[in-house]
Amino acid sequence: MSISRRKFLGWLGAAGMGTALGSTANAASNKHFSGYPDSVGVLHDISRCVGCRSCEAACNKVNELPPPDQPFTDLSVLDTKRRTTPEAHTVVNKHELAKTPVFNKIQCNHCLEPACASACFVSAFKKTAEGPVSYDASVCVGCRYCMVACPFEVPTYEYNKAFTPRVMKCTMCYPRIMEGKLPGCVEVCPKEALTFGKRDDLLKVARKRIEKHPDRYIDHIYGEKEMGGTSWLYLSDVPFADIGMREDLGVTSAPQLTAGALSGVPLVVGLWPVLLTGIYAMTKRKEKISQEETAEAVSLAIAETEEKGAEKLSAALKKAEKDKDMAIQKEVKKALEEVKKTFEEARTQEETQEEQKEEKA
Amino acid sequence: MHEFYVLQEFMLHTKGIVYILMVAILLGMVGFWHFLTGREED
Amino acid sequence: MSEESAVVTGKKPFVPGKSLLTPFNIIAGIIVIVGLFITVLRFTKGLGTVTNLDDNYPWGIWIGFDLLAGVALAAGGYVTSAAVYIFGMKRFHSAVRPAILTGFLGYALVVFALHYDVGRAWRLPYPFIMQQGTTSLLFEVAACVALYLTVLFIECTPAPLEWLGFKKARNIAVKLTMLLTIFGVVLSTLHQSSLGALFLLAPSKLHPLWYSGYLPVFFFVSSIIAGLSMVIFESTLSHHYFADKMDETHMNEKEGVALGFGKAASLVLAGYFSIKVIGIAVDNNWHYLATGYGAWFLVELIGFIALPCLLYAVGVREKNLTLIKWTSGLAVLGIIINRLNVCLIAFNWHLPSEDKYFPHWMEIGISVFIVTVGILVFRFVVTRMPILYEHPDYKDSH
Ligand code: SF4
Ligand code: SF4
Ligand code: SF4
Numbered sequence: 001m002s003i004s005r006r007k008f009l010g011w012l013g014a015a016g017m018g019t020a021l022g023s024t025a026n027a028a029s030n031k032h033f034s035g036y037p038d039s040v041g042v043l044h045d046i047s048r049c050v051g052c053r054s055c056e057a058a059c060n061k062v063n064e065l066p067p068p069d070q071p072f073t074d075l076s077v078l079d080t081k082r083r084t085t086p087e088a089h090t091v092v093n094k095h096e097l098a099k100t101p102v103f104n105k106i107q108c109n110h111c112l113e114p115a116c117a118s119a120c121f122v123s124a125f126k127k128t129a130e131g132p133v134s135y136d137a138s139v140c141v142g143c144r145y146c147m148v149a150c151p152f153e154v155p156t157y158e159y160n161k162a163f164t165p166r167v168m169k170c171t172m173c174y175p176r177i178m179e180g181k182l183p184g185c186v187e188v189c190p191k192e193a194l195t196f197g198k199r200d201d202l203l204k205v206a207r208k209r210i211e212k213h214p215d216r217y218i219d220h221i222y223g224e225k226e227m228g229g230t231s232w233l234y235l236s237d238v239p240f241a242d243i244g245m246r247e248d249l250g251v252t253s254a255p256q257l258t259a260g261a262l263s264g265v266p267l268v269v270g271l272w273p274v275l276l277t278g279i280y281a282m283t284k285r286k287e288k289i290s291q292e293e294t295a296e297a298v299s300l301a302i303a304e305t306e307e308k309g310a311e312k313l314s315a316a317l318k319k320a321e322k323d324k325d326m327a328i329q330k331e332v333k334k335a336l337e338e339v340k341k342t343f344e345e346a347r348t349q350e351e352t353q354e355e356q357k358e359e360k361a
Numbered sequence: 362m363h364e365f366y367v368l369q370e371f372m373l374h375t376k377g378i379v380y381i382l383m384v385a386i387l388l389g390m391v392g393f394w395h396f397l398t399g400r401e402e403d
Numbered sequence: 404m405s406e407e408s409a410v411v412t413g414k415k416p417f418v419p420g421k422s423l424l425t426p427f428n429i430i431a432g433i434i435v436i437v438g439l440f441i442t443v444l445r446f447t448k449g450l451g452t453v454t455n456l457d458d459n460y461p462w463g464i465w466i467g468f469d470l471l472a473g474v475a476l477a478a479g480g481y482v483t484s485a486a487v488y489i490f491g492m493k494r495f496h497s498a499v500r501p502a503i504l505t506g507f508l509g510y511a512l513v514v515f516a517l518h519y520d521v522g523r524a525w526r527l528p529y530p531f532i533m534q535q536g537t538t539s540l541l542f543e544v545a546a547c548v549a550l551y552l553t554v555l556f557i558e559c560t561p562a563p564l565e566w567l568g569f570k571k572a573r574n575i576a577v578k579l580t581m582l583l584t585i586f587g588v589v590l591s592t593l594h595q596s597s598l599g600a601l602f603l604l605a606p607s608k609l610h611p612l613w614y615s616g617y618l619p620v621f622f623f624v625s626s627i628i629a630g631l632s633m634v635i636f637e638s639t640l641s642h643h644y645f646a647d648k649m650d651e652t653h654m655n656e657k658e659g660v661a662l663g664f665g666k667a668a669s670l671v672l673a674g675y676f677s678i679k680v681i682g683i684a685v686d687n688n689w690h691y692l693a694t695g696y697g698a699w700f701l702v703e704l705i706g707f708i709a710l711p712c713l714l715y716a717v718g719v720r721e722k723n724l725t726l727i728k729w730t731s732g733l734a735v736l737g738i739i740i741n742r743l744n745v746c747l748i749a750f751n752w753h754l755p756s757e758d759k760y761f762p763h764w765m766e767i768g769i770s771v772f773i774v775t776v777g778i779l780v781f782r783f784v785v786t787r788m789p790i791l792y793e794h795p796d797y798k799d800s801h
Contacts, residue, residue, distance in 0.1 A: 142522020144461035283491030
């Protein structure tokens with residue numbers, strides 16, 4: 001609230017300059033990204049918030065959202081727990097705690113490393129150099145992965161629009177900021193529970209308040225480190241977990257969470273074909289060898305049978321010859337014997353004839 | 362050289378290049394396999 | 404015309420005079436009519452009218468079942484073609500065509516279903532033509548699914564080309580087999596695991612027992628189980644309904660396929676079980692096992708991972724085909740449950756139960772409609788084209 005327009009424009013210029021010139025850090029692989037220098041944010045001091053819903057009304061007005069069912073002056077709305085909707089970029093929730101009710105305001109936290117931007121497959125979200133996380137409805141496909149990803153459950157979807165549904169979320173009043181105006185909600189807050197400024201300065205302001213009233217504040221600036229840090233920061237006099245702000249989110253930013261899986265992708269692309277082709281080549285070779293082996297075995301078997309056959313044949317032949325020989329010899333013998341017999345017979349005949357002659361004579 | 366302040370932006374840039382490389386690798390691999398085995402009969 | 408001649412010529416199987424009004428056709432017809440009705444509502448009135456999606460549950464069963472489970476169950480294509488063409492298990496050859504066809508239909512239906520789910524369906528090509536959100540794992544999934552659908556399409560073409568008698572085109576497509584198989588395995592490895600990696604971004608929303616740095620590995624390994632089991636499951640069903648379309652080779656190899664794939668699935672399940680347990684250990688999540696979510700986790704771990712692993716093993720040892728078939732159903736169910744757990748049941752576990760999501764009947768209607776369309780197309784194709792049998796002109800050509 002207390003920031004003059006000129007000073008504020010000066011920051012924006014500085015942020016732009018810083019971006020254009022760049023800093024010298026970020027060289028080697030162990031890179032650290034500390035966010036855009038001089039980017040802006042908002043500090044919400046929960047201990048100051050009275051739950052008047054003025055911010056909700058202002059947000060509705062500056063963003064030209066449809067009028068709500070119940071007027072913003074109706075504080076009974078606070079009795080039920082609410083979350084952001086397509087018609088409300090910000091809502092205030094009441095938490096009945098021991099002493100007094102505590103109120104907290106929900107809207108996009110404009111993360112330093114937005115999970116929504118990491119998730120969007122058309123890159124519709126962008127962390128701007130000035131600080132707000134912007135959304136471009138003209139490319140949004142409506143897959144709603146951004147809503148799955150956001151750890152603060154902020155983005156909402158216009159489910160009831162058939163042709164032009166958009167993701168809806170707080171813009172940190174980006175257009176107004178660029179005009180040098182304050183965000184709508186910050187401008188109207190009657191209690192100065194919301195402070196707009198450079199994030200670095202806001203952190204200092206917050207620390208100072210904690211230092212000054214150590215008994216009042218919880219010694220923690222919510223958003224300084226959560227999920228890699230957010231541009232919207234919170235101070236509170238009650239534990240954050242008691243007012244529905246998750247303290248188990250961790251400090252790892254969304255892109256860090258997916259970096260491992262993403263860098264695995266090119267490895268698979270580079271090495272899988274090598275591995276698979278290798279296995280394929282090996283299988284093919286094995287097949288070829290086994291084919292060759294089979295072929296060899298077959299030809300060997302054929303050769304063997306052939307050889308054996310030849311042996312058998314020659315044996316058979318030999319045997320046959322032997323048989324033949326024996327038969328011949330037998331025949332010859334037989335023949336000879338026969339001849340002998342006939343000869344002898346003849347001789348006996350002759351003898352008998354001679355004897356007969358002699359007798360005659 | 363463009364300076365990155367946000368890891369997400371940095372990754373958007375580097376992964377973009379990596380995706381192009383991946384397409385090149387897949388295509389190149391096919392060509393290289395042909396070169397490697399081109400003289401083999403069968 | 405006898406059934407046998409229908410097999411040989413690949414002509415229409417319906418004998419003239421046989422009524423089309425079978426119970427199956429009547430039910431399918433009703434589902435399709437209701438589905439078309441919801442479709443009109445969805446695209447004229449918006450997502451809010453037909454779904455129970457809200458700002459806490461931007462993803463419902465169209466993502467949990469149609470996309471996540473659908474892609475896993477369509478893994479049979481890459482698993483089978485890798486086994487046969489890369490690892491040289493020629494004896495499973497007859498399983499390739501039906502597996503690739505189911506794979507292609509599966510992916511086509513996944514993409515079809517996505518048109519219902521995304522807010523502006525006509526912008527689905529935007530990630531490629533407008534702005535590339537390369538930091539998103541969804542971009543990776545989208546790119547791989549688009550490419551793999553193309554690969555599967557080309558891998559599928561030989562059947563219709565044989566049916567139509569385009570020999571030249573058919574032979575070109577067959578020549579690409581090796582290349583396409585390797586591409587298919589690379590792309591499948593990537594997007595199957597990236598589907599799990601989608602949830603790496605939401606450690607605060609997914610229950611610690613399911614959230615793990617190993618999510619991509621879990622999804623990839625379980626997709627192999629899903630693929631193997633689906634091949635067995637689907638061949639059982641095909642055998643039941645399309646036995647007359649199967650040739651001798653298919654019949655003879657069927658048992659071997661069930662035994663071999665059952666064995667492989669059992670082995671992979673054992674590995675999957677091990678890494679799931681290791682997943683609990685590395686994040687020191689033991690104490691969650693004693694909670695309600697822990698009990699449900701144990702049901703998944705023991706009832707749908709350890710049990711099918713064991714049943715497959717027994718079935719393979721005893722050559723009990725009936726057991727293997729039933730186990731494949733159990734394993735498939737287990738994968739579906741796992742995907743629903745990650746996407747819906749264990750998602751937003753910190754929210755009070757009244758904020759949890761339960762699908763609208765019209766969401767279920769669209770999912771049933773899409774599955775029915777898949778079955779109808781599958782039936783149309785296998786009763787006409789050489790899927791479960793080899794085309795007589797191309798025998799011995801692989
Ligand atoms: S709070 Fe959510 S919507 Fe806002 S920038 Fe962070 S991740 Fe994005
Ligand atoms: S819904 Fe739109 S903005 Fe959100 S991730 Fe999808 S495309 Fe991006
Ligand atoms: S910064 Fe603007 S958009 Fe955001 S809550 Fe405040 S008024 Fe609404």
